[in-house]
Amino acid sequence: xxxxxxxxxxxEPNEPIILDQIKSDTYSYDTIKSMLSxxxxxxxxxxxxxxxxxxxxxxxxxxxxxxxxxxxxKKYLSNDKTIFGYYTGLTLLxxxxxxxxxxNLIEIATNVETNKKRKTKIGGLSIILRKPLIKISKSxxxxxQFIDIFRFADFETIRTNRDKIxxxxxxxxxxxxxxxxxxxxxxxxxxxxxxxxxxxxELT
Numbered sequence: 001x002x003x004x005x006x007x008x009x010x011x012e013p014n015e016p017i018i019l020d021q022i023k024s025d026t027y028s029y030d031t032i033k034s035m036l037s038x039x040x041x042x043x044x045x046x047x048x049x050x051x052x053x054x055x056x057x058x059x060x061x062x063x064x065x066x067x068x069x070x071x072x073x074k075k076y077l078s079n080d081k082t083i084f085g086y087y088t089g090l091t092l093l094x095x096x097x098x099x100x101x102x103x104n105l106i107e108i109a110t111n112v113e114t115n116k117k118r119k120t121k122i123g124g125l126s127i128i129l130r131k132p133l134i135k136i137s138k139s140x141x142x143x144x145q146f147i148d149i150f151r152f153a154d155f156e157t158i159r160t161n162r163d164k165i166x167x168x169x170x171x172x173x174x175x176x177x178x179x180x181x182x183x184x185x186x187x188x189x190x191x192x193x194x195x196x197x198x199x200x201x202e203l204t
Contacts, residue, residue: 085110150190
């Protein structure tokens, strides 16, 4: 089967196609990259940003554009099989109501990032990518988000928003035994706060 037919069988129109995630037993990475560029020149594919493509829908107003949220999700957060990233930093704190400050960029921890911290852009949107403390999985990402609350929120925010933090833990059904194993393995300032301020004891 040709690469084009493989892609058409896997991706719907406007669905982001991430170059780094294409697996093929027939073509090398460089060959795939070259073929995608050729498809763009022929108008078969559109390039959203570096390494991100999609099959456009053509209308009288021109070709469609895929959603940036879906691009971010596919590239840094999850696919059909697993979760490999999550929102962190000020983005996380704002999403659960610990701050009213609206972040001017998105912060993401993801397995695909090898640097401790790196700033990039997708579709004009600024993103900070962080290498996770441990490898992210479907079973642990909510625990890592919980720990990140204590990494990125100041002590006064933690104290005054105790109920919201506990609610986050309970809504995501975080287990005391699992959290304790992660806390002891990491042993940093954030995990010390979790234990000393009694948040660990609020879990089942």
